[in-house]
Amino acid sequence: MLTIGTLAKKTGTKVQTIRYYEQIGLMPEPGRTGGGQRRYGDAELDRLSFVRHARQLGFSLDAIRELLDLSDHPGKSCAEADAIARRQLKQVEQRLARLEALRTELKRMVHECSGGQTSDCRVLEVLRDHSECLTEHEQIGA
Amino acid sequence: MLTIGTLAKKTGTKVQTIRYYEQIGLMPEPGRTGGGQRRYGDAELDRLSFVRHARQLGFSLDAIRELLDLSDHPGKSCAEADAIARRQLKQVEQRLARLEALRTELKRMVHECSGGQTSDCRVLEVLRDHSECLTEHEQIGA
DNA sequence: TTTACATCCTCTAGCTACTGTAGGTTCAAG
DNA sequence: CTTGAACCTACAGTAGCTAGAGGATGTAAA
Structure with missing residues (x-):
């Protein structure tokens, strides 16, 4: 115990x-x-x-609830568990794509910082300027 | 207006x-x-x-608060803004690494599902078995 | 047996970053 | 002047925990 x-x-x-x-x-x-x-x-x-x-x-906890339910009923079809996992995989792949784009933009920001005053700081400038945005008004997927 | x-x-x-x-x-x-x-x-x-x-x-909103503060005081050093961006980049890279590992494991789960009953479902089996885990007791970084 | 102290208990509130709803008011067009 | 979309405040709810207060329990050593 x-x-x-x-x-x-x-x-x-x-x-x-x-x-x-x-x-x-x-x-x-x-x-x-x-x-x-x-x-x-x-x-x-x-x-x-x-x-x-x-x-x-x-x-998610909801998905886990479903999975636990499936696992509690061994007679049920495996297809449901598979579908949940596939959904999860899809989400992970979407997040990966977003994060890769973010990394690119952050790298650009960091590498272009020359170390002067904030008035000519590239980091702030990039944030002020939306023109090079990945996709306008896209939701952030944390 | x-x-x-x-x-x-x-x-x-x-x-x-x-x-x-x-x-x-x-x-x-x-x-x-x-x-x-x-x-x-x-x-x-x-x-x-x-x-x-x-x-x-x-x-994060806190980081943005800092950035706005820097941007409101153009005399300050650019180094701070750069540091925030670098911290952010580091976090993004950590998340990327985690997500890539997750994708690998999820793909394995999904591809090994043969479509039978939940009693021999690979998806559930993988979740039950921690031995192939990426790192034991690691926090999830959403 | 007593005492110390780590661990346990419940309950409540707080965190991030919003989002939604209820019930009512204001603004601009027709 | 009326209509109806958009505005207002205030509060509750979301996910997935995490932290703290204030007190009870369990265990091991003295």
């Missing part, structure tokens, strides 16, 4: 985050000691590991 | 976002009509364009 702190360490999660996952129903309510402290078993460790791994891969 | 709606359109910003920027002190309080509606001039248009452009480049 693991305390919440041990579970946190084993999965690289903060204690508060585990309680938060419980609160939003992503983790089940665990058993408690007489004094009311949470105690976890291997099933919870596995589930939390799954969640954290998926988070590292950029899946 | 521009209404807030016109300013919004010209800069690709939502009206509420402009009011929000005013609230947090990123945009100045503009003049008002007798009836209390905001009216903007070219200075505000420039400032908001600057802010939006910087946001598109991934600068």
